[in-house]
Amino acid sequence: MKSLKTQKALQKILFYAGNTIIGIIFVSPLIWMISASLKPEAKIFANMNSIQTFVPEDASFDNFIEVFRRVDLMNVFENTITYILLILVFDLLINSICGYALAKFRFKGRKLILSFVVALMVMPMEAILLPMYIEMSQLGWVNSLPALVVPSIAKCFSIYMFYNFFKDIPDDLLEAASIDGSSPIRTFFSIVMPISKTVYATVFILDFVAHWNDFMWPFLIMTGKENRTIQLAVQSFFGTQPVHYSAIMASLVLSAIPMIVMFIFMQKYYVEGIASSGIKG
Amino acid sequence: MAKTEQMSGRKRDERIAGYVFSLPAVALLIAFLVVPIIYTVYYSVFQYQVMRPNDITFIGFENYHKLITDSDFWISLKNTFYFTIVVVPVQCTLALALAMLVSKKFKGVSVFRTMYFSPQLTSMVVIAVLWTVLYNSNPNTGLINALLVNLGLEPINFLTNERTAMNSIIFMSAWQGAGYQMMIFLAGLQGIPRDQYEAASVDGATPWQQFWFVTIPNLKGTIKYVIMITMIQAMKLFTQPYVMTQGGPRNSTKTMVYYIYTQGFQKGNFGYACSVAAVFFVIVVAMSLILQKITSEE
Secondary structure, three states: OHHHHHHHHHHHHHHHHHHHHHHHHHHHHHHHHHHHHOOOHHHHOOOOOOHHHHOOOOOOOHHHHHHHHHOOHHHHHHHHHHHHHHHHHHHHHHHHHHHHHHHHOOOOOHHHHHHHHHHHOOOOHHHHHHHHHHHHHHOOOOOOHHHHHHHHOOOHHHHHHHHHHHHOOOHHHHHHHHHOOOOHHHHHHHHHHHHHHHHHHHHHHHHHHHHHHOOHHHHHHOOOHHHOOHHHHHHHHHHOOOOOHHHHHHHHHHHHHHHHHHHHHHHHHHHHHHHHHHHHO | OHHHHHHHHHHHHHHHHHHHHHHHHHHHHHHHHHHHHHHHHHHOOEEOEOOOOOOOEEOOOHHHHHHHHOHHHHHHHHHHHHHHHHHHHHHHHHHHHHHHHOOOOOOOHHHHHHHHHHHHHOOHHHHHHHHHHHOOOOOOOOHHHHHHHHOOOOOOOOOOOOOOHHHHHHHHHHHHHHHHHHHHHHHHHHOOOHHHHHHHHHOOOOHHHHHHHHHHHHOHHHHHHHHHHHHHHHHOOOHHHHHHOOOOOOOOOOOHHHHHHHHHHHOOEHHHHHHHHHHHHHHHHHHHHHHHHHHHOO
């Protein structure tokens, strides 16, 4: 009996040890990044042979101040937040009503649209960058906000998420509303939307993260320095001589802060959104 | 009579509402997804230089002919496939292993989950910049080489040697991406009925047998989905080589999307780049169809 107990305890210790070691391997690059961002330039590569390299001596926020001095980061953050929020407002509205129509309304072409949405989900954006660029230049949108916003509003994946959620809303509820004289469109805004906060939160956080991380399209279309998004700023900061690692590390940390804040506040929806995509998909 | 009238009125309302609600999204998808797909194929049969926009001539399949003899194209194709074929099993297996480690409820489980997920909280650009520094071949500045030297090993020229550059990108990408797939696997694992494990354990199945005969069969749908999204993601590789190696050394990290970018946007060969893009598109769609077919036959 006792040996079984010790065996169990041993198993538990091994389990925690394994998780801890792997966990440390996963976070150590990020810890090093944060630590380096707090060190003066001369100290970043000073103690590479010891564990001390992960500990910021003489920690200060000087590097962060330096980044703000060298790059107009406020402008960069403003650009990024503006374009993402603009996308999201339209994204949540347009994709949700489309998903709702596909889930709850009977009309000719419904099945066709649905299969079209599902088929286009695997469509790689990278294959259509060239004609997209030409389209943008014909519209006169190159290097302007609409080029970042308008093509990114409709998303097959978001439509499908909304479709899956709305599908499960009981028809009785909608019928009751319609007997009370509510039109289908009004029913959606006054009854369906308020009870669907979870799916809106999920799509919001998934798309926010996706756009915050977006690199290739903004990189191709936003050529002006004053229009740069955060990822472009980070990338060009890294590519500019002379390379100041202290400032670079600070910029990396700064660009991650909004994501971390989002994660802390919306973790539940974010994780559930990722998870549910697998179950439904 | 009045009731049927009301019914048909409602049906009409619903039909109209259906069109009104789906129109904005469908119109945008057509304008910014379907039309560009068609134009990719269309431009691919033209000689179209960005510098000479008034001199667009139809040349049939000449771009595709050129493609077949273009060694840079074949290298980019090979590199893209190599990256995908290696990163998909590595990243998916890692993700599943991590999910198994944190699938049961125990004290501190959410801390470990967050640790494994944490690389996802930074963007690929950030990760690529950070790892370029970590991969530095000088052990006095590169953290990973410092570790290797401490362990008594030789330092490696991770990103400057053509034999290791792509593998270095693969390792980093799997580290960054596994947390995402882990979350999908976790949801899948939690959906497996407990009594199946209990029944297996009553029958004397070892944990390893339980994994093979209970976990894996129950997880099939999830595994299929995870492989699919990882594969599509992998085929689109661009940011990492752009930031870390600019396609080098000696073209060893030049991918298809990178080639589309250099041909179309750097050299201005729009027509030619569109033929590369069309091939890329066909490959991605074909691969997802094949994968779907293979996995649905069982």
